[in-house]
Amino acid sequence: MGASFATERRLLSEEEVGFVRRSHMPALAALTPEEALETARWLRERHARAQGKVRDLRRARRGKSPGDGAPSERGLAAKKQVFARALKRLNGKLGA
Structure with missing residues (x-):
């Protein structure tokens, strides 16, 4: 099940x-x-950035890199x- 608007906010x-x-x-349908x-x-840039931060935190937890207090x-x-x-x-709209 997807996250609610309140959770996203x-x-x-x-x-x-x-x-x-x-x-x-309906905002998606109105986009050019x-x-x-x-x-x-x-969104791809932000997703990649968050993914990198998560990866860095996991490495720090394993002791492979110094933690930065993130x-x-x-x-x-x-x-x-x-x-x-x-x-x-969005990819669904772009592919259609």
């Missing part, structure tokens, strides 16, 4: 919420192909999943 900043909202209906592509690029892995992993779900919705 809690995990994301205001800027991030704006981009993720574009991936939900250029806007959808721009949004997908932005936020919890659990919250970052949830944020990464929000971006992944938004990308999945």
